Amino acid sequence: MKRWAYIHVGDQRSYPDVNDNSPQICETRDLLVLAESLLRFTPHIALPPLKADTGNGLWLEISGSSHLFGGETSLIEQILDFVTSVGFHPAGAIANRPETARLLARFRQGPAYIVPPNRDRDVLSQLPIGILNPSSGASRFLHQLGITHLGELARLNLTDIEQRLGHEGKRMVSIARALPQTPPALYKASDSPIEDFVFDPPMVPDEALLFTLKRLIYDLILRVTGRSRAIVSLDLELHFDSQPTRHEPFLFAHPLSNEKALFEAVRLRLFEGGSRPWESPDPPRISYLSIQASELVDAPQIQNNLFHRQQQHQEVALINRLGVVLGSGNVLSASIQNSHLPDTSWVGGSYPPQESENPPERQIQRPVFLLPTPLPLQGSLARGEHLKWPNGNGVIHDYWGPERLRGQWWSKPYARDYFVAELQRGERIWLYRDLHTHTLHIHGIFD
Known part of the structure; x- marks a missing residue:
């Protein structure tokens, strides 16, 4: 038996980790970011049709994952807490039928509602007809019949309603009866997530560029960490109104899954290293900015100890800062390996160093x-x-x-x-x- 959660997020979003966290209009790209960030809870995410009158939200099929998070109640609470933490104002519901969960999440009071298994029709029966958003013709017809709640609608003859109201009537009765529905199509995330922004009109790169860049990186990291991945290489593209397109590839010495470290690496490259055409007397204006994670790897395991975790984040930030300044190919970790020749008794690799499959048979002193x-x-x-x-x-x-x-x-x-x-x-x-x-x-x- 499948169970569906629907998370309704409304029409506004704030960015919690940027200076200006005033609410913004929630757009389609925000829902795509949210969908990929929620892959941490289940691999089965579905978005409503963009032109449908379903409001801003998405489905999660949780049958196979709820037990991993302590059950449905614990799972929906964790999902809502996470969605709130990334700037939305969510409400959620869990039910057998996707449409039941959507209606309850949108219109029932309270942040979360869980329908007991196989009780969708009973719960829906108390809801008013208006939540189905019927057309004006359907509303008049149902009003003439004295139908005000879904429980009354569910008792009508399906064939008669379909003959009178067509597909709309059949759909409304099917929902009221909680009949089996075609499941929503699952969302497939891109292998190389990308965030971009069009500047209209074009703008001179300054603090406003950093502000936009910070938001794009914040959402890119949400997409990446939702699938438990980290960024190894990154492609940044800048379009100017009077100069050729600028491409900036990044190759990180340590896989990144932290938005602050990634932002600092990009900021260093753009504003402290290389050519900076916007510092000229007549700087070009940027019309388009994109940032794409071109290569991902499984996120490195981090110790649970708080102080060790903070130390690791500091080390990662330092390693990647050195990589930006010196070139990522010049920043390596050294590991001792078995060799009869001192000159080849070590090997350079990515940070942090991996344990050798053939470690030295005994501890030996070797100079740094x-x-x-x-x-x-x-x-x-x-x-x-x-x-x-x-x-x-x-x-x-x-x-x-x-x-x-x-x-x-x-x-x-x-x-x-x-x-x-x-x-x-x-x-x-x-x-x-x-x-x-x-x-x-x-x-x-x-x-």
Whole structure:
């Protein structure tokens, strides 16, 4: 037995996380954003026909998901709380028939109403005929018959009403009787969600652009997080009235699912990095702005600990800020891997680092900064000995080792004894003695 929830959201919406949260007219795009954001509760979302007199709202088929949220009462409360948090003023209802849920959500007092299973007709019987929005001809005919409530309408002969009022009469009686209905067509979300805005008239990029951008990013993140995804790459497009279209691709070092971090990354690129034509004496005007999530991945799992979660958000913001400034390909995480050659004992990857499938068999000390080419050392390996290398020097306070590494007999054979040396200034260096040439080299510096 299927159960349907209908969420009625009215004709206004506010943006809770922007400076100006005054109500705006609720448009079709707002319903599409809401539909995709509600995928977190069920994969089955349906929108009424846009030209139908159904008001602003949508259906959720919840038969397979209500138990995951503690039952229907808990689920409808969580849905309404979420819809309120993103700027709508919702009311909801749950019933067997989609149309029953819609009528109750729109016209019954209170934020939520749950019809017991198989009781749709009983509940509808108390509602006035007017909630069906009959035509003037149908209203006059029903008034002549003395029909004022759906319970009275349900007792009329369906064939007689259809002959007199046509399809409208059949539809009204079917609803009043809670007869099986053709289920609404399910909404299919785009694989690459996009938010856009047309500036009419075109405007000079300034604080107003940031205001619009913040709203678009807020809705884009709602679309993405509703399906438990995060953004890896993003495409931003700006159309000007007097210059070529500008394309700005973003590739993030860490998948993003937070609107504040995403907004900061885009703001940095547009207003602090690269060319900024709007800072010229005669700046071009923007006529169109779009922002599209071109690649999505499953959202990273975040620890439940509040402080750990805050720390992770700060790290993600820093990583992506560095990616915007330095280029995302230049921001990597380093993980140790098994290798006989120190130069290949680490691998760069995305942040946060993934656990290696073949971790090192034992804990080994490796420097944070590994020199691409070992540098020759002057001096000997002994406490109190003064060491010199290009652009550096120090006196050995203590040292540990050796760790013997040898290999690559088939190409460039090497045999080395590695040591960790602590200098009198406190820093530690990684050096080795070449067993073939008996010379010392510095290979890395510990943090």
